[in-house]
Amino acid sequence: MQAALFDTFGTVVDWRRGIAREVATLFERHGVTDLDPFAMADAWRARYAPSMAEVRAGRRPFVPLDLLHRENLEAALSLCGVDPAIFPSEELDALNLAWHRLDPWPDAIEGLTRIKARLIVAPLSNGNLRLLLDMAKRAGLPWDAIMGAELVRAYKPDPEAYLGSARLLDLDPSEIVMVAAHNDDLAAARTCGMRTAFVLRPHEHGPGQNTDLAPEQDWDFVAADLCDLAAQLGA
């Protein structure tokens, strides 16, 4: 095994608390009191998959996730009964960058640092390069390279997202372990010939999470967190 590629949102960083924190600041500034910031974070994230599906289906050319996030922000506000027009658009632009400022789970930096001593470590995320770069620089994530959907112009779980990333690393997919807290991501990676590591993140979606609470296939590794994965990889 030569490389470990990591899903990022949910697997390495806690998007829900980070987004809710910045939503709360905006809502306080504008006196919005009838929408829970966590509900808004969930609504924003709920539009993530359908917005990428348009690109995956070829109904829309590839655009970076920052742009999808910005469109989804206004759509989610409207769906939650808050008129996006009450906010200056520069403030929505600034909130959109909250995805660049997410905090890692407590085990992430130690786990990645240990795995980096044995393998190439890089994100294989649907986030665009600048988003992942800003996130890493702020949080100190020790990636060897910033990879992901934008470099191969394909969103996971499109096979090209996995196969194109393997080509950029000049590796056979079997030399790569895909690390994710999401069974569907690992299923797609396995179909492409990658090895797979499931990391338990039972609070990614908050206290009521009812998805990805357990492995749904016999993944090559199942880990409680990234330090546990490092230990299993002998790192």
Add this chain to the structure above:
Amino acid sequence: MQAALFDTFGTVVDWRRGIAREVATLFERHGVTDLDPFAMADAWRARYAPSMAEVRAGRRPFVPLDLLHRENLEAALSLCGVDPAIFPSEELDALNLAWHRLDPWPDAIEGLTRIKARLIVAPLSNGNLRLLLDMAKRAGLPWDAIMGAELVRAYKPDPEAYLGSARLLDLDPSEIVMVAAHNDDLAAARTCGMRTAFVLRPHEHGPGQNTDLAPEQDWDFVAADLCDLAAQLGA
């Protein structure tokens, strides 16, 4: 200014000594005594620009630099009067990766580390992603991301190499300073709207170097090395 992008071969790493060292090892193993390893390094490097010119001119689709280096290795041996067929092809494959194992100039790591505290730092090199990643991991180059020709499928000085890199960073070219020891690289970057920093590397081509000994335009910065550049950037 938001980002500093660095030419790599010659500006950050000393390709000539690194290549000659590994050529010497191969030649010793096979009893080749009539070709100076430094002359072979120079001959190999001399085919670099013409091989990329085929891609830039559209006469050949984009291929990663590792492949051009591999072809150029055999061509350079032949030109120097050494039959490449005397070496097992696996040994030439291994030598080809010498470009992944180049040492940084003595000031490079300190200079990059200081500049990284103020700006995004990344290579904007014609090297492919895996080459630059291996180089950084071995030498400890503290890049925020691995960028370069392969991500935008255009070799410098094609304007797309500079403009595509700026797009990936979601920056206007004027927010980027291109750092290079080569006047032609900076001239192309300036045409694309980037700021420019010339770093003196008077021994890149050995004791007889007669190119790039001085700035040929009024570059925004002229620096003795990367620590001097860090100081000029207030880093």
